């Protein structure tokens with residue numbers, strides 16, 4: 001069974017939990033205490049040299065980075081739906097994986113700043129970057145149901161957790177009605193799993 005090095009409050013880990021839920025695949029979760037710094041322990045550095053969660057170990061195949069894990073799982077399960085392979089469709093998905101890892105990740109750092117009561121000197125900058133990402137998402141979702149295709153893909157999963165959790169970083173989703181509709185649509189998919197803050 002796939003081992004998932006997991007932290008319950010991590011949106012990056014949640015992308016993997018969601019993907020496994022949609023694929024109907026069980027996993028063996030190894031609970032890591034992110035706030036205590038388990039990800040920097042020597043034994044885990046050997047799993048992920050970046051010392052970040054999530055990582056997976058699939059019978060000896062180790063993959064780190066949530067976007068990379070989504071791609072791995074989609075290909076492993078030969079899912080044309082979650083990761084279409086023709087040149088145009090594939091690159092459409094990759095665009096949204098990049099947005100997830102850049103602007104949407106800024107929403108994650110704003111959330112950590114607020115939840116962990118860290119110094120707020122960079123909070124406004126992170127929120128602005130996150131809002132720029134939300135505006136890109138809103139533009140797409142005003143015209144389409146899903147970010148990259150006519151159906152959900154790993155691009156939707158990669159963007160979803162930190163968009164849904166944005167209010168925890170004091171970023172309102174009120175100005176983004178299409179994004180709110182998309183959040184509800186994702187939550188209605190068979191196999192959807194939730195996490196604290198996304199109820």
Ligand SMILES: N[C@@H](CCC(=O)N[C@@H](CS)C(=O)NCC(=O)O)C(=O)O
Pocket residue numbers: 010011012013034039051052053054064065066067101
């Ligand atoms: N691009 C990476 C980012 C992973 C990441 O930043 N993970 C956080 C937890 S959500 C982490 O473990 N950070 C390491 C640390 O704060 O020490 C991914 O998508 O997996």
